[in-house]
Amino acid sequence: MSVILVEGGRRLSGAVTVQGAKNSVLPILAATVLSGGVCCVKGCPDLSDVDTAAQIIRHLGGEVRREGAALVVDTRCISRCEIPEELMRRMRSSVMFLGAILGRCGEAVCSHPGGCELGPRPIDLHLHALRTLGAEIREENGRLLCRGGALRGAEIFLHIPSVGATENAMLAACAAEGTTIISNAAREPEIVELQDFLRAMGACVQGAGSATVVVEGRKKLHGCVHRVRPDRIVAATYLCAAAASGGCIYLRRADYRQMAAVLCVLRQSGCDIRSDGCGIRIKSDGCLRAVPPVRTSPYPGFPTDDQAIMMAALLRSRGSTVFVENLFSDRYRHVPQLRKLGAQIRTEGQTAIVTGAEKLHGAAVQATDLRGGAALVVAGLQAEGVTQVDRIEHIERGYADIVGDLSGLGARIYREE
Ligand code: UD1
Numbered sequence: 475m476s477v478i479l480v481e482g483g484r485r486l487s488g489a490v491t492v493q494g495a496k497n498s499v500l501p502i503l504a505a506t507v508l509s510g511g512v513c514c515v516k517g518c519p520d521l522s523d524v525d526t527a528a529q530i531i532r533h534l535g536g537e538v539r540r541e542g543a544a545l546v547v548d549t550r551c552i553s554r555c556e557i558p559e560e561l562m563r564r565m566r567s568s569v570m571f572l573g574a575i576l577g578r579c580g581e582a583v584c585s586h587p588g589g590c591e592l593g594p595r596p597i598d599l600h601l602h603a604l605r606t607l608g609a610e611i612r613e614e615n616g617r618l619l620c621r622g623g624a625l626r627g628a629e630i631f632l633h634i635p636s637v638g639a640t641e642n643a644m645l646a647a648c649a650a651e652g653t654t655i656i657s658n659a660a661r662e663p664e665i666v667e668l669q670d671f672l673r674a675m676g677a678c679v680q681g682a683g684s685a686t687v688v689v690e691g692r693k694k695l696h697g698c699v700h701r702v703r704p705d706r707i708v709a710a711t712y713l714c715a716a717a718a719s720g721g722c723i724y725l726r727r728a729d730y731r732q733m734a735a736v737l738c739v740l741r742q743s744g745c746d747i748r749s750d751g752c753g754i755r756i757k758s759d760g761c762l763r764a765v766p767p768v769r770t771s772p773y774p775g776f777p778t779d780d781q782a783i784m785m786a787a788l789l790r791s792r793g794s795t796v797f798v799e800n801l802f803s804d805r806y807r808h809v810p811q812l813r814k815l816g817a818q819i820r821t822e823g824q825t826a827i828v829t830g831a832e833k834l835h836g837a838a839v840q841a842t843d844l845r846g847g848a849a850l851v852v853a854g855l856q857a858e859g860v861t862q863v864d865r866i867e868h869i870e871r872g873y874a875d876i877v878g879d880l881s882g883l884g885a886r887i888y889r890e891e
Pocket residue numbers: 496497498500566567594595596597598599600601634635636637638639660664778779801802
C-alpha cells in the first residue's frame with residue numbers, strides 16, 4: 475500500500491502546468507463509443523479513472539492506446555453492449571457509457587455505478603432521461619437491462635441540474651431520431667466541453683452552458699481530435715495549497731473564467747490573485763482571514779468538489795468560517811481526519827464551522843474520498859511535522875501527479891510504497 479508523506483511548513487513558489495480535466499475526459503471517452511471512428515484525445519491525464527474508462531471501451535471491443543499525453547481511441551469495431559459489474563463499481567462515471575452504448579448499439583447492460591461515497595447517489599435522472607428518449611429499462615438481479623432500438627428525440631426535464639444526467643442525455647440524444655430539448659440542464663464547463671467534442675464528431679448540439687441544451691440526432695458520426703481543457707478542481711487545489719502555505723505560484727493553463735467563485739473566496743481570505751489569460755498567479759502571506767459563508771451549489775456557484783479543499787486552506791485562518799454543503803448529504807467525511815491534525819471543526823447536518831487553529835500538527839490520516847484526500851494533503855502542507863496520508867488510491871483517481879506537482883513548487887512531499 476502506498477502513502478503520501480508531507481512535511482509541512484514550506485512556502486510554495488514556482489510554476490506548474492494544470493493537468494487535463496478528469497470530469498471532462500470521462501464523458502468524452504464515453505462519447506467516443508458513439509463516433510464509430512478514431513478519436514484522438516490530447517492532454518488526457520494519466521489517472522486510474524481514465525484507465526477504467528479505457529478498460530470499458532476495450533471490453534466493448536474498441537481499442538485504446540496512449541501516445542504520450544494523448545489517448546487514441548478506435549471504436550470502429552465495438553461488438554459488445556455490456557459493462558462488467560467490476561468496472562461499473564470502480565467509478566461513478568462508468569454510468570456515462572449507458573447513453574453512448576444505447577445510442578451506438580440499440581441496447582446496453584450495466585449495473586449501478588460506484589464512485590466516491592458522498593451519501594446516496596441515485597441514477598434516477600439518468601434513467602428518466604433515457605426512458606424519455608424511448609429506452610425500455612428494467613432491473614434484473616442488480617443488472618440494468620436497457621433496450622433503445624428506436625430512440626426518438628423528446629423534451630427532457632431534469633428536476634435537478636445533474637451533470638451526469640445531462641451528459642448521458644446528450645450522448646443518447648445524438649443517436650436519437652429528431653430533436654431533443656434538455657431543460658434545467660447542468661451548466662458546468664464540462665458540459666460545454668462535451669458539446670464541443672460531440673460537434674467535432676459531427677453531432678448537432680447547442681445551448682451547453684445554459685439551462686437548455688438542444689440536440690439534433692444524426693445517423694452517422696465520425697472520429698475527431700480534441701484537446702482536454704485544464705482541470706479547474708486541480709487548479710483550485712494548488713491555489714488553496716499556496717494560499718494556506720504562503721508563497722507565490724503560477725498555474726499555467728488555469729482558466730479564471732471557470733473559477734470565479736473559488737477565486738472570490740481566496741481573495742476574501744486575503745490572497746492576491748492575478749490572471750494574464752494564460753494562467754493564474756496567486757500570492758499569499760500564509761496568514762488567511764475567515765470568509766463569509768461558503769455555500770456549495772451547481773455551477774457557477776461554489777463547487778462542491780472544492781469544499782473540502784477550501785476548508786483545509788482555512789484551518790489556520792483568523793476567525794470562523796461557515797460551510798454549507800448543498801449537493802451531497804455526506805460530504806464531510808474528511809472532517810474527522812482533519813481533526814487529527816488539530817483542526818477545529820464542528821459539523822451539524824449540512825453545515826460545518828471551521829475556527830482557525832493556532833497551529834496544526836502532523837498525524838497519520840486516511841483519505842476518505844478523492845477531494846477529501848486532496849484536502850488532507852493541503853492541510854498537511856501547513857502542519858508542523860510529518861503527515862502520513864493513507865488510502866491514496868482515492869487521490870490518484872483524480873490527480874495525475876499531486877506529489878510531483880507540489881514538490882516542484884517547493885513542498886516537502888513524498889510518495890512511499
Ligand atoms: C459530477 C462530478 C462530481 C461533482 C458533481 C457535482 C463528474 C465525473 N463528476 O458528478 O465531481 O461533485 O458533478 O458538481 O463530472 N442526483 C440525483 N439523481 C440522479 C443524479 C444526480 O438525485 O440521477 C443528485 C445527486 O445525488 C446530487 C445532485 O443530483 O445531489 C448533483 O449530482 P450530479 O450533478 O449528477 O453529480 P455527478 O454527475 O455524479
